[in-house]
């Protein structure tokens with residue numbers, strides 16, 4: 001806030017406009033003390049006088065003091081602008097926020113209602129409201145608020161649609177925050193900048209509309225001091241007293257101009273980066289525990305916090321559903337790290353997201369089961385999923401900078417995650433736990449860094465904080481989706497070492513999603529290799545590297561840089577991962593496989609003894625040389 005104010009003051013035009021608006025506000029509040037006369041007292045002996053020592057801005061056709069009426073008019077103008085914009089914000093922003101965030105039928109219904117409302121011209125709507133409720137400033141401004149609220153609704157919807165796709169929202173969902181919390185504490189502050197700008201500009205517009213309605217005699221009762229009314233009254237007498245329209249005319253023009261210049265300035269300053277502008281109230285988080293889920297089927301094996309069986313995920317396509325994950329089964333033990341590895345598009349991320357119930361819009365689990373700590377995830381509603389997310393399973397995303405909310409301090413974000421799972425902790429205990437979490441992820445001087453914002457951290461540091469956020473509730477399962485891809489090699493190694501250490505110390509089951517076999521070798525105990533939505537091989541990492549059984553695994557390993565130097569080009573895998581709408585009828589890897597036979601095309605190949613290949617035994621070894629030769633040519 002301090003930074004924004006300082007930057008605003010450094011811009012002469014914006015500072016002048018802000019000063020002008022502030023002055024109008026002060027005049028409005030102190031009007032009774034500042035006005036030299038009662039604005040309604042008439043003096044027929046002194047009508048239509050020019051400026052004089054007695055009446056600095058002269059008198060009007062009823063002998064009323066123009067300066068006093070101008071001062072009281074500021075009160076009407078301020079009330080009209082504030083009232084209108086506040087009502088419009090209160091109606092438009094929540095509706096737009098919900099429509100944009102929830103999408104689906106909510107959005108469709110609201111947008112159609114908005115279309116209908118848009119079809120009615122604004123002024124006609126204002127006249128209709130005034131006709132029903134009667135003239136008067138409040139009624140007139142209610143009409144204007146309704147029109148403004150539609151505008152705020154469209155703006156908030158568009159902003160929420162954009163924010164909802166950002167990773168910090170996914171991170172908030174995966175840490176178990178309720179929808180209300182996400183909307184009010186995560187998304188809304190990030191929408192603040194454009195809303196503030198729009199509000200400032202609307203204040204000027206509201207003032208102009210109030211003046212116009214008063215000018216037409218539809219605003220305040222005749223006689224009351226309003227700038228529009230003063231202007232309207234002066235038009236009939238301007239030949240006798242040409243000065244009369246000037247004071248209200250200038251007041252309206254300059255105030256509207258000031259609001260617009262201020263709005264532009266605020267927009268420019270906020271566009272350069274936003275800060276926390278939300279009140280520092282402690283969030284009221286509803287206590288929620290697994291006890292609220294009586295239907296959980298406990299799996300017999302307590303040592304396996306993540307058990308995925310036969311998982312399939314599909315998205316609606318032009319010609320029916322497209323399956324992007326097919327019958328994936330993975331089990332991860334406590335203190336074990338499973339690498340989910342494969343080329344881009346092989347379904348790794350969708351598998352991870354399905355575990356947290358955060359598939360992108362349209363995506364759905366079409367078959368299989370997912371048990372986290374014995375709790376079935378598939379088919380559960382959002383409230384039940386919230387109980388599991390964050391507390392039992394958490395996720396770390398690739399780019400830490402977009403996974404953290406840019407407008408909240410680190411202390412606030414980690415603190416919120418802590419409170420979310422331990423609502424009864426005192427402020428001091430929450431702070432202690434935050435420091436402990438930052439220490440756990442090896443952030444130096446954690447006390448001091450709690451007040452910093454994400455942009456004050458390097459990529460590696462920010463990723464540690466994301467991991468601290470994920471660990472806030474001691475989850476049994478941590479899904480890390482390419483957690484080191486956005487980082488340099490040294491930082492990558494530090495993060496992997498830290499994950500390994502946390503896994504051993506806390507007993508967390510980790511799923512490490514990566515396309516990099518080097519990461520698997522470094523940080524995983526077992527690996528599941530995915531191709532075109534299926535797991536094609538699963539084995540202990542040592543076995544996988546020593547004796548890969550699937551031709552795809554073998555090709556991936558051959559394509560790995562060894563660091564041995566030399567001029568030899570790395571072999572590549574011929575062809576590319578097929579689109580999920582055009583899969584081979586048999587083995588999905590067959591079109592790229594060097595050891596393919598007719599049998600491979602005959603029927604889908606099942607996963608047997610950890611590998612999905614008809615030639616997993618000795619037979620394909622013979623073809624391997626041919627495969628590598630072919631790869632090298634590519």
Ligand SMILES: Nc1ncnc2c1ncn2[C@@H]1O[C@H](COP(=O)(O)OP(=O)(O)OP(=O)(O)O)[C@@H](O)[C@H]1O
Pocket residue numbers: 315324342343344345346347348349350351360361362515580
């Ligand atoms: N929102 C979506 N709508 C439709 N299809 C999607 C959507 N998101 C992903 N997919 C499809 O799902 C498949 C699997 O994607 P996924 O992101 O899981 O792959 P990945 O192995 O994690 O790849 P990457 O490493 O590039 O993230 C891809 O074919 C992709 O096109």
